[in-house]
Amino acid sequence: MSQQTIEQLKPQVKTAIVDLLYRLADDHLILGHRNSEWTGLGPILEADIAFSSMAQDKMGHALAFYRLLQQLGEPDPDTNAFLRSGDQYRCCSLVCLERGDWAQSVVRHFLFDEATRIRFEALEQSRYEPLAQVARKLRGELKYHTMHGQMNLDKLGDATEESHQRMQDALDRLFPHAMGVFEPTEWDETLAAEGIQPREAELCKTWRSQVADMCAESGLTMPDDVGPIYGGRAGKHPEDLKKLLDDMQKVYRLDPDSEW
Amino acid sequence: MPSDADQMIEQRTSDTDRVWTALENVKDPEIPLISVVELGVIPEVRIEDGRVTVRMCPTFAGCPALDVMREDIRKAILAEGFGAVQVDVVFDPPWSTDRITPEGRRKLKEFGLAPPAKCNGSVTGDMLDQVVCPYCDSDRTTLESIFGPTLCRAIHYCNSCRQSFEQFKPV
Known part of the structure; x- marks a missing residue:
């Protein structure tokens, strides 16, 4: 099977790839920012360091995707991160939500990183070679995030009655948002037909079955009769994102031409 | 008498050696004992018409030392008298700790x-x-x-x- 380079892309395929890259980049940037909100506030030092490190990793991964966008003629990473309004973002609602209690942050991190692992495993085979290279590069780093997520799901899932209840509540609340990670877009078919990424529904199916097993092993029950919350991939976000962007973009917008 | 072609190859080889030697003196800003060569982040160096192109594969994608290393590499090669230096950050090959050299591993322990x-x-x-x-x-x-x-x-x-x-x- 031949691989595609930037020069060979048909316009429609390029548009589909750009859309996919914005979804990936924006998810990582916004979750990175959310993770960083635990810096200095984590319940114990190791938890604080873990969320701060994962925040930094997610920012790095976002940057890798924004750089791929730049190679395709989109604005530079800083412009994309700091000068777009909420409706221009393509992130899912899961990453937008306010951090909530510790259980919600841990469950979100677990659900998102398992989804990312499954997506990256598929992207490693992508016929869009620059994206496949990034997926291969980030695999080792992501492994530490999934290890941490699974470890904490195990620990808190059945540590005490309260920890179990909080984790189950978080899972019930966040699961429809997590299914929204796999919101299909109008580019789904093009991306699948061109061998760039499998259909969202296919990725979602793999994720659901693996996550259900992991939840069960941790004494938690994955809700199976709820529908997904969609909208993020079309630019429709919960109010939480606006507040996050106001905060994240504030300094940059004071003087966008500054040299940092 | 060596032919012109032989001389060119010899010249090119010694230029490449000079670049690699310069790179051995560029250290990881977070672990100053270990060089970028020992860290395994330089998969390739090319020289064409006096222009040096260094391929560099980043360690962790979010590592803040990356930009510092990149600039240090550029300066170190310019200081060797080359006219133009370009440092390309690449994800292929993907960096892994398996790329750290035996000497690099020894220095990590020393650190x-x-x-x-x-x-x-x-x-x-x-x-x-x-x-x-x-x-x-x-x-x-x-x-x-x-x-x-x-x-x-x-x-x-x-x-x-x-x-x-x-x-x-x-x-």
């Missing part, structure tokens, strides 16, 4: 960091549980945290010499 186990692109829990203390060489150690003070380090505790230590974690 007080347990070197990473060879992982062939796939880290397992055992690689993080079974780590030898860089201070006393004991294997009676416990993993404390898979995240540490920088993106590339995990935190362990040695039950023999009773000190915390850091490991350059395998990726």
